[in-house]
Amino acid sequence: TRSGGLALPGLTSNAQQGAAAVPQVSEKMTTIVITTQKIPRGSVITESVIATLAYPEKDLVPGTFFTDPNAILNKQAKYDLEARIPITEGMLVTGQVGSYAAFQIPKGYVAVSIPITKLTAVSFAPVVGDHVNIIASIMVVDIDQNTQSRLPNKTGDAIPPRGATEGDPGSLTVTTSSGGGDLGRVDLDPTLNQPVYLVPSENQRPRLVSQMVIQDAIVLRVGDFPTNDLAKTSGVEPTPAPDAAGGEATPPPTPSMITLIVRPQDAITLNYLMLSEAKLSLALRSAGDIDPAAVEAVTLQYLFQTYNIPNPPKTAFSLEPRKDTLEFSGSSAPAPTAIPQ
Template identity: 50%
Template sequence: MATGGRRRGRAFILIALILILLLVLAWAVVRFFAPNQLPTAPGETSAPPTPVEEMTSIVISVQPISRGLEFNETNVTTIPYPKKDLVEGAFITDIQEVLGKRAKFDIEARTPITMTMLVDPTTKNSPAAFQIPPGQVAITIPVSKLSSVAYGLEPGDHVNVIVSLLLVDIDPGFQSKLPNNTGVVVAPGPSGEGGPTTISASVSKTDSLSGRTELDPTLGQPIYVIPSEPQRPRLVSQTLIQDAIVLRLGDFTSTSQQQAQTAAQQQPTPAPATGQAQQPAEAPKPDTVTLIVTPQDAVTLNYLMLAGGRLNLVMRSAGDSQRIATEPVTLQFILDQYNIPNPAKLPYGLEPRLDQFPNTIPAFPSTGSTFTATPQ
């Protein structure tokens, strides 16, 4: 009995020692072979730890900002931005560099603010002056619906300027339009039998125009031909300026006027009365366009406006900066270029006669009969 008890005691001690050794071995594995240091199976790679991305902040607009308005806490803020993607000097990271400055041009909402968008309020220049490239100037010309692409122009558009002129022949000495008027010169001497004697020649003006002598082909006699009407001007059109930039449509507004307009837009509009639809107010159409051109082109435009030339703007394709030489257009050019013949003088014609184009053309033109068209 005693021998059996001692054998069981040794067995318990041996089992306890084995358990202790297993615990020590497990602790050693955990301690010296961490999960990120354990060898991986063949063909497997351990996933690298996710790096923490360093962030900075940039200043953006939180609402549309009109040109000339002041930046403040209500229209700009800061947002996080990856520091590795930030190009030095591209965006503004300190909002204090923006507050108090003014917008050089219109800025949309959620637009990162850059130094090129800022105007120092202490500067003496107009905000529009910062939009004019060095070496160029801005000049304003009058426009209408037809000369401004049906009011489709916007600031920043590129345009060509076409000029149309009416040319006439003038007398080089008198600098007056031809033909000259004629007059009768009375030589000095007695004016008639028993009349006074003049010592100098006198000139009396007549209402007839100066003409020319031609040989009549039928009679074979010289005849004196005078014009039946004053001289008709000759029309010519040509491209004057290419790739001018539109700076502004209509009048410029001061900073105080822009602030007042913005405040009025932010005010809630009263609801229309029941059964009445509110009609939106139509914006006035601009009657002027300010263009950015070279100084020489500005002088040319100034001369043509004073001389009465007709200016017409045509819109260019976005991104198109090429210059294409054009031919001046006259009546002869149109007839030759588009193969329009000069109608022959025939021994017959249409009735009724047509001396000019009518303002409106009826749906069923009549030749003077009593037939009237009935609307269907």
């Protein structure tokens, strides 16, 4: 060899041989239980969804991970468990775990259902997780504050008290008789310069007002919740059975309810509005938009002032034929034409 220090293949120093001869100390291992697939909340733990994995015994803190698979069989997942994660005591529960829907509601919020139609629910566009605003429209009328009855009041004939005479004991109170008309008002006729008594020609017209009462409600469910216990607790719904005749699955029914996640006070507001038969409609928010919007209630006065709508003047001419209702031409579907035989 050349004296430059290059070693020939196959030759090693005594120090290298000594290091290679030192035996390695084997690490003591144990096993922990892990999931082998995603386990939905409420599902029962079986042998098919778990496995054991070798784990250093020195790194295992007592009471953290399960080491015996038999200890968790037939228990239920407390919430959704991802695949290939160690199972701990806090992930499991024995017995009923409550509804799947309840675990989707953030702390401090509640869920409430309101009726919907195609028109009031943005043509059924909202899905689970969307954010919506709720618009309420109510009709307001004037009432008598004391009797809480709708104005105008009815009139009646009042007979004043009379003193007693021979053969008549008299009366100490005012008596009334029914049969009077609606309460009106006295007005001075400018032509005759005579007072006239005006009575309403029809019942009081309610006044419409619309306002966005709730903003940023979260859609929890569109339509009815499942009725079977497994779907209620796990959130896994059965696949619709195919139609026996056509071989295709039966389409889901048109939803008539939507369940929203709102604040507790907003839930009380919605309950009041539904009991008072207010009309509720939804406005779908842009994805990711959670900022509150400054809005104003809309009345007939707001509509005319904001959009510069004039009060049509009275003229000496009109349209023919007379129109008392509005309808777009062709809005109703024509009757089908019979096919000649």
